[in-house]
Amino acid sequence: MNNVSSTQPPTSDAMRLEDESPPRTGSSRLGPQLTRLLLSNEFGLLALIILFSVIFALATPGFTSSFSLFAMGRTAAVNIIIGFSMMVVIVSGGLNLSVGSIGVCVAMAGGWLMQVAGVPWYLGVVGALVLGAMIGALNGIMIVKTGLHSFIITLATMSIFFGVMIFLTQAGSFRELPPEYVQFGRMKINGVVSPLLIVTLLIGVVLSVFFRLTTSGRRLLAAGANPDAAELSGIRVDRTIILCHALSGVLAGIAGLMLVSRTGAAIPSMAGQLGQDWLLPAFLGPVLGGTLLTGGRASVLGTLLGAFLVTLLTTGLLLLQVGAFWVQTCLGLLLLAAVLIDLSRRTYLARHNLI
Amino acid sequence: MIRKVLLGTCMSLVALAGPVSADSSTKVALVPGGPHPYFTAWEQAGMDAAKDFGLASADYKVPQKWELGAQNQLLESLVTQGYNAFLVFPGDPVGTVGIVDELVGTGAVAMALAGCLRDPSEAVFCMGTDTGNSAYLGTQQLLKSLGGGEGRKIAHFTGFLVDANTKLRIDAVEQAATEAGAEVIQVIADIDAPEPAEEKINAYLAAHADEVDGIITTAWVPAVVAANALRKIGDKRIQMVGIDHDEVLLQAVKDGFVHGTMLQNPYGQGYIGSFAANKLREGCTVKADAPFKSNALTDKFIDSGTVFAGIDDVDDYVTSMQSITKTLFESFESTYLDC
Numbered sequence: 001m002n003n004v005s006s007t008q009p010p011t012s013d014a015m016r017l018e019d020e021s022p023p024r025t026g027s028s029r030l031g032p033q034l035t036r037l038l039l040s041n042e043f044g045l046l047a048l049i050i051l052f053s054v055i056f057a058l059a060t061p062g063f064t065s066s067f068s069l070f071a072m073g074r075t076a077a078v079n080i081i082i083g084f085s086m087m088v089v090i091v092s093g094g095l096n097l098s099v100g101s102i103g104v105c106v107a108m109a110g111g112w113l114m115q116v117a118g119v120p121w122y123l124g125v126v127g128a129l130v131l132g133a134m135i136g137a138l139n140g141i142m143i144v145k146t147g148l149h150s151f152i153i154t155l156a157t158m159s160i161f162f163g164v165m166i167f168l169t170q171a172g173s174f175r176e177l178p179p180e181y182v183q184f185g186r187m188k189i190n191g192v193v194s195p196l197l198i199v200t201l202l203i204g205v206v207l208s209v210f211f212r213l214t215t216s217g218r219r220l221l222a223a224g225a226n227p228d229a230a231e232l233s234g235i236r237v238d239r240t241i242i243l244c245h246a247l248s249g250v251l252a253g254i255a256g257l258m259l260v261s262r263t264g265a266a267i268p269s270m271a272g273q274l275g276q277d278w279l280l281p282a283f284l285g286p287v288l289g290g291t292l293l294t295g296g297r298a299s300v301l302g303t304l305l306g307a308f309l310v311t312l313l314t315t316g317l318l319l320l321q322v323g324a325f326w327v328q329t330c331l332g333l334l335l336l337a338a339v340l341i342d343l344s345r346r347t348y349l350a351r352h353n354l355i
Numbered sequence: 356m357i358r359k360v361l362l363g364t365c366m367s368l369v370a371l372a373g374p375v376s377a378d379s380s381t382k383v384a385l386v387p388g389g390p391h392p393y394f395t396a397w398e399q400a401g402m403d404a405a406k407d408f409g410l411a412s413a414d415y416k417v418p419q420k421w422e423l424g425a426q427n428q429l430l431e432s433l434v435t436q437g438y439n440a441f442l443v444f445p446g447d448p449v450g451t452v453g454i455v456d457e458l459v460g461t462g463a464v465a466m467a468l469a470g471c472l473r474d475p476s477e478a479v480f481c482m483g484t485d486t487g488n489s490a491y492l493g494t495q496q497l498l499k500s501l502g503g504g505e506g507r508k509i510a511h512f513t514g515f516l517v518d519a520n521t522k523l524r525i526d527a528v529e530q531a532a533t534e535a536g537a538e539v540i541q542v543i544a545d546i547d548a549p550e551p552a553e554e555k556i557n558a559y560l561a562a563h564a565d566e567v568d569g570i571i572t573t574a575w576v577p578a579v580v581a582a583n584a585l586r587k588i589g590d591k592r593i594q595m596v597g598i599d600h601d602e603v604l605l606q607a608v609k610d611g612f613v614h615g616t617m618l619q620n621p622y623g624q625g626y627i628g629s630f631a632a633n634k635l636r637e638g639c640t641v642k643a644d645a646p647f648k649s650n651a652l653t654d655k656f657i658d659s660g661t662v663f664a665g666i667d668d669v670d671d672y673v674t675s676m677q678s679i680t681k682t683l684f685e686s687f688e689s690t691y692l693d694c
Contacts, residue, residue: 060435062435062436062437063435065435067431067434067435067461068431068432068435071428071431071432071434071435075424075427075428075431078424166516171516171522173447173449173450173473175449175452175473182453185453186453186457259424262453263423263427263449263450263451263452263453263454264452264453264456265449265450265452265453267423267447267449267450269423269446269447269450269515269518270423270447270450272421272422272423273515273545277422277423277424314428315428315432318428318429318432319432319435319436321436327419328419328420
């Protein structure tokens with residue numbers, strides 16, 4: 001969970017793939033599989049999710065109501081996808097500050113295709129996602145061609161994409177969308193589960209397969225871990241950077257289109273000014289989930305759990321009626337506590353020779 | 356000063372409300388789009404309404420940040436907490452329609468307050484300032500202070516472009532200026548927050564103060580920042596009309612740095628809105644022939660009032676706002692509701 005602070009020499013940072021085993025510090029009394037599980041970020045996050053769920057369920061009577069669970073799942077679904085869209089770029093050792101801006105552009109394009117161009121909703125979704133891939137790829141191309149850090153490029157394109165979108169739409173919105181598309185975002189499966197959450201889980205599975213089992217995914221991890229070594233081994237690092245930004249654009253677009261379905265309209269303000277509202281969820285999920293900011297390691301499950309934990313904490317704090325202006329502070333403190341608890345868990349295991 | 360307004364308005368409305376009715380199960384949530392000084396009057400309005408009308412509660416609930424998602428999440432949590440009446444400033448006039456429809460789907464009453472939802476929506480009505488009209492009247496006052504509009508050059512400082520009201524304000528200022536033969540030489544938008552407002556207004560005035568005869572501001576923060584900037588410049592040549600009742604702005608009016616301000620009525624919105632929500636939950640319905648006004652977003656609009664306060668009125672503006680609130684409240688039930 002606290003991988004942000006784990007700095008490693010460049011040489012040992014290479015190829016830190018998702019299935020890499022943690023370092024061994026002593027003789028193990030547990031099986032290697034169990035040891036690996038206990039030491040994983042994912043286990044820590046899962047334990048925290050269970051812990052806080054129990055606390056909130058006991059402290060707030062409405063927490064386990066079907067409406068609350070449905071609303072929380074739906075919010076988490078979007079936050080997780082936003083986290084994924086940043087994760088796939090962080091893996092390459094870069095950043096994408098324009099995820100929110102791209103997400104809104106795709107959402108507005110989808111709204112235009114469905115309302116103005118009159119295409120069926122599924123073609124509108126596909127067309128909008130193609131635009132997302134193109135915008136994302138444009139980011140990647142500029143990064144590769146200029147040699148500038150992705151932070152600089154995406155900081156600039158964040159404003160450019162959003163500005164062009166505002167110019168083209170005149171800050172107008174699209175709300176005459178196909179009813180079945182809007183209904184999808186409001187649908188409840190068994191009164192509790194949002195179909196958006198199912199879509200998110202499916203995308204998580206696809207991303208896991210991509211990073212674990214496909215050549216492109218492994219190349220992306222390798223390029224992120226050590227670009228020079230990857231280049232020497234025959235990997236076209238520039239192509240992988242363009243690929244990961246295109247993928248990021250698609251994922252940001254999916255999040256945008258989910259929000260369109262959830263709100264029933266494509267609106268320019270859905271991600272705030274310049275799409276900045278998405279930046280926090282975009283970073284929190286991957287960072288809490290154990291994705292290294294230096295690149296080379298992706299944790300799809302960790303990102304999913306990290307984003308869900310943040311949504312859970314926010315919902316729980318709201319239900320506890322913590323003063324509005326204390327929610328952010330409490331959220332920060334709880335996240336810090338979560339990191340420290342995770343650290344304690346690791347320390348305890350090490351001291352008791354459980355690893 | 357703000358406390359004076361609230362206290363004065365409260366005391367006068369307690370008398371209007373009459374005896375407290377039996378305790379109601381109505382739990383009202385007054386939810387702005389995010390933290391903003393304009394909405395702080397809603398807190399007192401809710402408390403007064405709960406006391407005067409015997410509501411279970413009428414609480415002011417602020418999203419921790421100005422984000423549509425944060426507001427949606429707060430509204431969903433309020434449903435879980437048992438709130439059954441929602442007075443909502445839409446985070447977005449279209450984007451908030453979905454969550455309001457869902458709130459109504461849970462059996463709650465919902466209305467748009469201070470800003471409207473775009474029709475169609477499940478909100479019973481929208482009560483707020485007629486923003487276009489306020490900007491139009493404010494510009495007229497500004498041009499009057501300049502001795503007429505012919506050949507005058509004015510600058511317009513306003514709120515976020517993603518807020519549909521901003522376009523209405525820009526158009527209204529342009530219309531009033533054109534009608535009087537004046538020219539809007541600069542519109543600076545997206546500055547209803549301290550940092551961008553300080554940066555852009557000060558930079559603009561540093562470079563172009565000599566070219567400007569007047570300033571109209573149609574959002575809270577730009578009004579405060581522009582008033583401070585004119586005080587710093589100090590020559591009182593540039594006339595300005597602001598908006599709302601921030602103490603900085605009111606003091607600038609008293610000191611002659613600002614010609615006047617267009618007051619709005621957030622207290623009345625919260626108080627009367629809570630009253631109406633309770634009535635609707637008790638079985639009243641909105642009259643089919645209620646005399647709603649129309650604006651660019653909705654055909655179910657109730658103007659909560661706006662009034663210009665110049666140097667002669669600024670000390671007594673409480674009375675002006677009380678008068679508007681009283682008038683609206685006295686006739687509200689008979690005008691808009693079937694009970």
